[in-house]
Amino acid sequence: MAKEANINEAISARRVRVIDDEGGQLGILSIEQALSQAAESGLDLVEVSPQADPPVCRIMDYGKYKYQQAKRASEAKKKQVKVEIKEVKMRPKTEEHDFSFKIKHARRFLEEGNKVKLTIMFRGRENAHPEQGMMQLEKAVEALKDIGQVEAQPSKMGRFMTMMIGPLKK
Numbered sequence: 627m628a629k630e631a632n633i634n635e636a637i638s639a640r641r642v643r644v645i646d647d648e649g650g651q652l653g654i655l656s657i658e659q660a661l662s663q664a665a666e667s668g669l670d671l672v673e674v675s676p677q678a679d680p681p682v683c684r685i686m687d688y689g690k691y692k693y694q695q696a697k698r699a700s701e702a703k704k705k706q707v708k709v710e711i712k713e714v715k716m717r718p719k720t721e722e723h724d725f726s727f728k729i730k731h732a733r734r735f736l737e738e739g740n741k742v743k744l745t746i747m748f749r750g751r752e753n754a755h756p757e758q759g760m761m762q763l764e765k766a767v768e769a770l771k772d773i774g775q776v777e778a779q780p781s782k783m784g785r786f787m788t789m790m791i792g793p794l795k796k
Contacts, residue, residue, distance in 0.1 A: 632676065745788050753785065
């Protein structure tokens, strides 16, 4: 979260560039003059650009400004899409029915907009034949090509071979 803006007496600069509530420039004023201008309007003096030389202050209703900022932040959060990674685990010798069942799950995950991590687990002597796992992954990609695309090529680490598939971009 951004640092809170300095308002009214919390502004430490001696001279500030002042912008009124309609957006018009009032020029460079002493802090006392700027505070009296804000008080006349019944509004607050808010430091909007403290790094500028001299700092830029605006005469505005600070409560309303904070409310609008919070509202904008919540709107941005609503529009944000969170993509999860769902994992589907198989073995190199997974039978056809089980394979189609797992592909059905992967298809559902992709339709929901999530990424799918396909994992082939090797046990014992299966480690000597990684090509069987590769065939399983190729078969899965072929079954999901209408709804997903490969994002990470197959890689083997120890007993696992993994591949990442993401939903197709619209």
